[in-house]
Structures are given as C-alpha cells and as structure tokens.
Amino acid sequence: MTQTTSDMPGKAPRRQPAEKPARARPKGSQRVYDALRYDIISLTIAPGSILEETALCRQYKVSRTPVREALIRLSSEGLVDLEPNRGASVATLQFIDVVDHYEAMEIFQPVTCHFAAVRSSPADIKTIKATLAKFCTAVERSDHEGIIRFNYDFHSAIATASHNGCIERGYRQMLVDKLRIAQHGLPSVTRHRATALADRFAGTMRISVRLVDAIEQGDASAAEEIARELNEYVRAQVVSRFSVGLGHQVQLPTAQRRTDGETRGQVVKLPARTRQRSGA
Amino acid sequence: MTQTTSDMPGKAPRRQPAEKPARARPKGSQRVYDALRYDIISLTIAPGSILEETALCRQYKVSRTPVREALIRLSSEGLVDLEPNRGASVATLQFIDVVDHYEAMEIFQPVTCHFAAVRSSPADIKTIKATLAKFCTAVERSDHEGIIRFNYDFHSAIATASHNGCIERGYRQMLVDKLRIAQHGLPSVTRHRATALADRFAGTMRISVRLVDAIEQGDASAAEEIARELNEYVRAQVVSRFSVGLGHQVQLPTAQRRTDGETRGQVVKLPARTRQRSGA
C-alpha cells in the first residue's frame, strides 16, 4: 500500500539504472524502508512514536537485519531518531522545526529556481512541466496523496535542473521535511471538504505555473521572485493551520536570541551562474 | 594504520567503571564508521576505491553486520556509493563536484554567517572563538590534521550559531564535502614545506578572525561580505592546486547547459531574521 514509482531520494540520486519497473519486487530492506518512510511522511505514524524492531519484523515479515538497515537510512535522512541502546523513534517535528523550514526555504527556493532558470536544459523543462501537469491533475481531482507526491516531484525536478549537486541535494533534503510539514496543513478534516482542498492548492498551482514559465524563459530574477511568493503563500497557509491548533503538537521552543534587530531587506549577492568548467 | 589515538584496541573487554565523557565509544559499528569516515575524508582511501566487506571485517576485527551498518550510514552521507548487489566504493569527488561546492558555498556561507551574526548567543560566540583559537594554534604549529579538523569545527560552530536547523544541517553537510576537497589543496608535497603550509592558512586565519569579529558585533552585512571573501580566497587556492594537476583525478564533466548568459550581480533578498515564535 505504500509503493509508488516516483523517484524519492534514498538511492543514488544521479544514477538512473536500467529499468525493472514491471516486477516491482524490491528487496526486503528497500521495501521496509519505503513503507516506513511513507508512513512517517504521511503521518500515519505519529511523530515521537517508538519503533520497536521486533514489531516491525512481524509487520513486514522480515528479520531484524533489513529492519535495522531501513532504520539507519531513515535516521540519516532525519526522519527517525536513533539512540544507541535505546531504540528508534519517529523524529519529532519540533526537531525539523516548521518555522526554520520556511525561513530556510525563503532562501533555498529562490536560489534553486534561479539556478534552474539559467541552467535548465530543454529536457529539464520537459520533466518539470510533466511533473507540474501531474500535480495539476491531482489538484483537480482533489487527490490528497497525489498532491503531496507530485508537488515533491515537481520541486525535485527543479532541483535537478539547477545542475549544482550541492544545491540539488540540500534542496531535496528540505523537500523531504516539507512532505511531513505539508501534512499538517492537510489534517483529516479537510478530507471532508474536498472543494476547499482543491481551492487552496489551486493557488499553489497557479503560482507554480508562473514559476515554470519564468524558468523556461530563463528569467532568473522573475523565477526568484515567484519562488519567494510561492513559499510565502504556502507558509501562510500552513502556519494558519497550526494556529488553529490542528495536528500533532509542534513545540515552538522559547529560543533565547542575542538580538532581534531589524535586518529585513539585507541582500546576498548570487555568484556567477556561468560555469568555468566548460573550457576544461 | 589510520587511527590517531584512542580507539584501536579491538579486543579489550576490560570493564570501564564509570564513563568516558563524550569520547569515542568502543562500539563496533561506531568505531568502524568513525575510522572509515576518517580514512575517506583524509583521502587515506582514494576516491573510487572498492570497499569489500570481508576485507573491512578483517581490518577492524568485527563481523559483517557492523561493517554494513557503517557503510549504509556513510552512503547516506554521500561519502560512499552503494550499488545494490554490486558492493560499495568510496564516493568519487567528481560526484560531489568541487566547482559545485564552491559555487554553492558562495551563497550559503554568507547566509549562514548572516544568521549567526544576528542570532548568535554569547555562548555561541564563546564556542566559535574557542574553535578558532584551536585552528590558529594548529596553523602556527603547521599541524596538518588539526588545521582541517578545527577549521571544520570552527564553521560547524558558526552553523550552530545560525539557530536555524535547516541551514545548520545543510551547511554542515557541505562542510563534510569541504573536508575532502580541502585535502586536495594539501597534497603530500606540502608536508615538506611546512612553512608554505602555514603561510597559506595564515591568510585563511586572518580572514576568519575578521569574520568572527563581524559576527560578534552582530554586523550581518560585514559577516556576509567577509564570508564571501573567505570562500573566494579558499576557492582560488584549491582551484590553483587542481590546475597544477596534483591529487586524485577530478573529472569535470562536460555538462550541457542551455544557456550561459551573464547573470552576475543578481541578488537574493534575505528574509527577516527575527523569529515569530517568541510570542508563543
């Protein structure tokens, strides 16, 4: 019930080996990893839940070895907390920190889209458009799961189009966090209001279409600005959901800051987007 | 052959009465992970080398289980390529991509330092200064290993001071890449010229001191600018080393780019640095 075909991270991000899509019979370890990962991202398993190895063994009908390997990989991804001799637990959302996420996204997303606007190849554009189309279809059908998934694939395709391995990896890591965070904005209540769900994501959809246009035309500045707009749009919605008090507890730590001086409006120069490597 | 000090005794079932505070755990899996990670980062094992599980078992006097767990963790970190049914190999540097690294660093180092300048607590500043002092000491002593290590700790402390989990994690991940890349700029040849080594890092040291000053004074703009200067300084040195042809092969892929239009000077606005959370 947890298998799909999209390219979630976890394996070699660059290598797209030969295909064996028909006989989708993943190895035990991979199966457990995918299933657990989906359950964690979809919040089927609540954050903070204790994950007992023996229980997972019974659930997935495998021995402890593949279970442990899956847990280790999930731990490296930040989805599972793994304390030595103390077992595993689903990572708390407080750790990932919703506010930090959108704050960082406010930088990462424009940067990534800037790079994509300047660097994307026609094939990249094609992929981006394809994933966006899937996302739009999911929105029209109020397909809860597809919305989350294809929105991930969409931004993942943009990450690929940035053609910078570091940015791609960092951005994709943040997208994983976003998967869980986005679920908070989609509590089960909204399932009863499919129309409202579609309406909300219709806004995201429209902004995303403009974003792709800017990227396709190579307009880096516009791509940055639209990416910022998109992030702010989503952030406002999710935060408003939180303020309603839905979903799991997300502790906002009382952080002591040295200063909170007003610094809005500072800028960071983006480096040259042209590569020095082409001449080598 | 690769261990510096402590944890090399493979079979010492002596009972340690109390605890070893925060020091290396004698756990098998952790030991293998640490050792392998060090060997990979220090380029003791060349990029691309095949890692045979049985060989590692003999080397570290453990069974395959902890070895496999260590390899999985290293794979998630991007230091090891793990192909199914094909074994493990040390990640190629081409994959991490030196050029991509400095390009991304040109953005994220100023961003991280900006956040640190605005958000760092006195305790953060204290930690940053302490690591910087260690770094300076290592430079003065031409301590090859300490230079790499404490420079990492120094920037890691800045990452902590940014007080944004996402930025902290992303920046720290890039620092791991930098560890290997920096080794390329320090080929064994320079060991014979300790003076030159110290001279080169003296420049890094001076810029780092200025960076800490800016962060301590909360001057975000200055911190950004100095961070950019520091990155460019290091990049120029490492790239020059590469052009000499030293070190391992670093394949600069002939990437097809859609366009290489001049976009230097574009800017990305940094978001507000003040947190909305303090009122909750």
Add this chain to the structure above:
DNA sequence: CGCTCCGCGATTGTATACCATAAAAATACA
C-alpha cells in the same frame, strides 16, 4: 517509610550461517 542495590526481563548490538544473485570462466556448438 524511604532509599539503595541487586537481579531479572526485555530490547538492542554483534556474530555467523545460509541463500540469492551477478560477474566470470569454461565448454560446447555453430
């Protein structure tokens, strides 16, 4: 009545044996 210490149970960490699979080699057939 409370504190401490020891022993027990449960769970994680490690070792080893077994199975599946892919590269390699050898042989048989064209």
Add this chain to the structure above:
DNA sequence: TGTATTTTTATGGTATACAATCGCGGAGCG
C-alpha cells in the same frame, strides 16, 4: 575460431542465534 550458454564462484542480502546493555521492580537495610 568465435559466440552463446551453462556452470562456477565469489560477493552481497537475509535470517537466526548469541551476547551485552539498559530499565524496572522487589527485597533488604537504614
């Protein structure tokens, strides 16, 4: 003699058995 197929073999993936560690609860003592 070359190629294709089959067998071999080595390596990775999984299962299970064993050992170490931590938390907890009861008993003994202050």
